[in-house]
Amino acid sequence: MKFQHLFLWIIFSVASIAACSSSENAVSDTEQEPTLQEEAQPDERISLNINEAVYFDFFKYDTTWTGDLLVYTLNDEGEKVVQSEYTSAQDSSWNDFELFVDFLKIYDLPPQNEIEGWVPDSGQLPRRVYSFEVFDGDTTRSFSYQDPDKDIRDYWQVQNLLTFVTFIQNDLRWIEAEENAE
Known part of the structure; x- marks a missing residue:
């Protein structure tokens, strides 16, 4: 009988030590997870969508900007689906991206309704909405x-916005996402 108790005590001790070791690893893994999430957060980010159909996302990590471009369309059932997906080419066309962002004051642009001196005209439907x-x-x-909307293009804020949109559509080089993966 004594031998059985000793044997059970040894098994219980080994199981306890193994359990403590396992929980220690689980805690370590959990503690490391937020670090990975923190690393994935960009230093700066700019997201722009045009008419809920064209989505640009720009991310800055350290000193490097990258970008993604998604173009949506409607399928036969009227559902919004991805038509094409692009990523930044990371070539010389991207060298001046940060300079354009700073020069055009993208981070400082106010909402359209806060532009001093501008009065909205609800009688005209916009062709494009930039969010x-x-x-x-x-x-x-x-x-x-919203463009056009009662002489909105006369204001420097909208001129900067339209210059930014022209720059990202025409001067930056985009490649299809599948090409970039190769």
Whole structure:
């Protein structure tokens, strides 16, 4: 009988030690997970969608900007689906991206309704709606512009926005996402 108790005590001790070792690893793995998530967060981010159909996402890690471009269409059932997906080419066309962002004051653009001196005209439907979300490393904010809308193009804020859109569509080089994976 004594031998059985000793044998059970040894098995219980070994199981306890193994359990403690396992929980220690589980805690370590859990503690490491937030670190991986923190690394994935960009230093800065600019998201722009045009008419809920064309989505640009720009991410800055350290000193390097990258971008993704998604173009949506409607399928036969009227559902919004991805038509094409692109990623930044990371060539010389991207060298001036940060300079354009700074020069055009993308992080400082106010919402359209806060442009001093501008009065909306509800009688005209916009052709394009530009919706932005910007993260400057500290804060995230969203704003949008509608074009055309009662002489809105006369204001420097909208001129900067349209220059930015022209730059990202025409001067940056985009490659299909499948090409980039190879």
